[in-house]
Amino acid sequence: MNDFRLYQPTYYAFGKDTQHLAGELVKRFGGTKVLLHYGGGSVVRSGLLDQVKKSLVNEGIPYHELGGAVPNPRSDLVYEGIELCRKEGIDFVLSVGGGSAIDSGKAIALGVPYDGDFWDFFLGKAVPTDGLRHGCVLTLVATGTEGSNSAVIMHNDGMVKRGASTDFNRPAFSILNPELTYTLNPYQTACGIVDMMAHIMERYFTNTRDVDLTDRLCEGALKAIITAAPKVMENPRDYETRATLMWAGTIAHNGSLGVGRQEDWGSHNIEHELSALYDVAHGAGLSVVMPNWIKYVMDTNVMRFAQFAVRVWNCEMNFEDPKATALEGVAKLQAFNKSIGMPLTFADIGAREEDIPLMTEKTRSDAKGLQGNFVRMTKKDIEAIFRMCV
């Protein structure tokens, strides 16, 4: 097990009607004037935004509104939010929505007390030393940003997508009401399921030894998600299943499952290029990429993938041929993804083989030109994985 630091200060209010606690929680965590940040019309139409406003009013907390956060949230709205907060003396950012509104809110909160350009933090040119407090009311289960220390923003200049990780990104509170996710359509729901499973798998596939405890926590969370998935596809208004998925999505990415182990994140970075080029949902892209990544890197440590197959997918161990077991596990992962309507190939998402060199070139890599940790991949490796996806 590796040494680690873990800091998860977020207060979670989980359950029915918890959105009405927004005002009370803003007050508890020191907010006196709020930026109410959200995306498009769904939180308005559903009446959720009005409920949140009412709870702020009930606590006597003034607020200013900033809507318009879009998927892959844009820098121009972040700049606008920072400006508004400074002008109005706002000290708390409350985001209502999914990953986009929350990440946009996190970036605004980082930028307000900073003299320079907030984008510095996303380029790694500066490290945050302060930030406004922020919280959220979650409506879409997928990214795990409601508990994570990260935020991802797309800069309008050149449409460059970058993430920043810092303890200041941890929400002071997150309001998690599973009922607010009833209206997610099957595609959004399935993308969220693939995304949260990928967050766990990026942690699970490691070369760090002696990680039995977190291995088993990861396996348990994955099994619970796999069990819940067909139920939610069958009945989108099943509270218990929505609750299981909502909490699973949070712990998948709030740090609990990755402590003490090297994480990978190769598949995520490869997938970003599919999202960027074809505007495909992140979860859908991961459904295509991750099984092929597994097949490509499998020989590095076949037993880890055999363990994944046996413990997560209930495959029987083939003691004569562990690789057969490992491959059976990937097949089950793909069959699962397909069963919830997720794509498996380039054709399924309208990606084109001729774009592979471009996407390979664009895939983020470190100073040594490498990507991922389980296997340190070269551009040649990345290209090979893209080709397997065709």
Next chain:
Amino acid sequence: MNDFRLYQPTYYAFGKDTQHLAGELVKRFGGTKVLLHYGGGSVVRSGLLDQVKKSLVNEGIPYHELGGAVPNPRSDLVYEGIELCRKEGIDFVLSVGGGSAIDSGKAIALGVPYDGDFWDFFLGKAVPTDGLRHGCVLTLVATGTEGSNSAVIMHNDGMVKRGASTDFNRPAFSILNPELTYTLNPYQTACGIVDMMAHIMERYFTNTRDVDLTDRLCEGALKAIITAAPKVMENPRDYETRATLMWAGTIAHNGSLGVGRQEDWGSHNIEHELSALYDVAHGAGLSVVMPNWIKYVMDTNVMRFAQFAVRVWNCEMNFEDPKATALEGVAKLQAFNKSIGMPLTFADIGAREEDIPLMTEKTRSDAKGLQGNFVRMTKKDIEAIFRMCV
């Protein structure tokens, strides 16, 4: 799944040499003058206390010392600590040791800003609304207090043992260096293992439906502990195993595994009477009580105990007779406890059958005279369980 609130603001610094971070972390969490609180001579003899002092000095943080915390930490030392903090203008309590030093430190931190008697919080006569910040350097893995919201204190008047749970009890930081637990003897180590497993089982045995996610997290943590136990008994200086147990002990009781489910705590409360009367270690008492509690309540929900047997203890499910499977699980739990040197009967701990009426009478119960949640036990039930332990 039940609604829940979860707040785990503790910053964990886990790994080798982390004790040297104490000063830095006190500063990060706003401490400017420290009460350095500890128990007996072992932290002095090992040189740990000197290392912690040095790290405070390095950060220019003045401190006052208060040693003498004993198992079942006493109120008189808490009063002394509160007095000292007030007199010296101390704003941070840093405890170095096991559960006793840490719980004593928590009680001091609660008492300093409170006008009344700190014991009010432990009698339920008042609710904390403030508290000094506090942190710890952990040397004994068992109670989970390094991440929990609770503290247990014994009042010198009448030797009454009571707990208080509040968010103010959550440490600002916990320093967890597995190497500091190398010197725990086999008995202390085994007691800690039983205690942390009991913390998980008190959460696992529930009537709350649709808790698959936390079920599987509990099962995973238990399996990791069961796997680690024989290794640590064999080699007390095996870093990886000590690390697994240290982190397992923390998550067993920091709230992660109990969210959304009713917890039981009947066995804990029954055991407290064994500890009180015979000064037996809490873990040893639990080793006697909990298997018998399981047998006594089993018929309420045989399938839950069959699940425990199959998923935690690898028993084969007997589909014709699930109770046989459930009983096999308890037998395995008892065999496990015995294998690490833990007692199974009154005789093993020197308890006397003739004391059963007294202990039954003294066992804490609620206003309705009942105890526990999985089964709401009467005094008659409690007496029956004590008799099964003989």
